[in-house]
Amino acid sequence: MRGEFNGLQRKILDENPYALYVHCYAHRLQLVVVSVASSCSSIHDFFEYISLIVTTTSASCKRMDALREAQHNDILTQLASGEISKGMGLHQQSSLARAGDTRWGSHYTSLIRLDQMWASVLNVLSTVDEVGRLPSQAAGLIEKMESFKFAFILKLMLKLFGITNELSKMLQRKDLNIVLAMELVDDVKARLATLRENGWDDLFVNVQKFCIAKGIPMPNMDAEIPVRGRSRLEGRFVTNLHHYRAEIFYVAIDKICVEMDHRFSEG
Secondary structure, eight states: OGGGGHHHHHHHHHHOTTOOOOOOHHHHHHHHHHHHHTSSHHHHHHHHHHHHHHHHHTSSHHHHHHHHHHHHHHHHHHHHHTSSOOOTTSSOOOSOOOOOTTOHHHHHHHHHHHHHTHHHHHHHHHHHHHHSSOHHHHHHHHHHHTSHHHHHHHHHHHHHHHHHHHHHHHHTOTTOOHHHHHHHHHHHHHHHHHHHHHOHHHHHHHHHHHHHHHTOOOOOTTSEEEOTTSOGGGTOEEEHHHHHIIIIIHHHHHHHHHHHHHHTSOO
């Protein structure tokens, strides 16, 4: 979309060299979402599963009611056990947000709600597996959700989207302050660089705690697995640690940084 207006931009700047070219900065950030979702096959598959989970749990009013009821019961259980505390505006979401292909905010909301409604979503998927028309699909989604890879990418995407969320909100304001926005872009880039250099250990511990709490088995990070997309017969292996850190963690962060440099460079 950006390239379609390059000629017009050039003409405007020829007439007025001091004209500030603003090509929907919010849209530029939304385009970054698409690039990140396709940065590697594991992340692409993750968002495909997210879409299927949302569709499956909201395919009918009955399922949506079941999800709300399950979430309500889960909240009561957590309140009774002291796992969560009462508070205005907290724990009130009872449905998963449907993420638009290029809506950063909707993706972030979908992932936050799935994280908060984890047990409730699994409960509904289990019910669909028992009585639904597509039980095998629901069962497959349960298996995916309860895998380390799904949990890892969920926490990684929540971290990345959390870093960019303030920027996303600012870029959608009608009274957008370009100077302040570009300063925030630089701040986001700096935080992403810090995450890449120093954030792996904290993220891994966060994922580990989540998996323990949800009963998700942890892989041996030193064990070798086939290179993704390759048969074991080819004899090409990498460790789990290399796969998750180099092929997912680094790749996702690097893709965001490259795309932000491209989308938010001057001119």
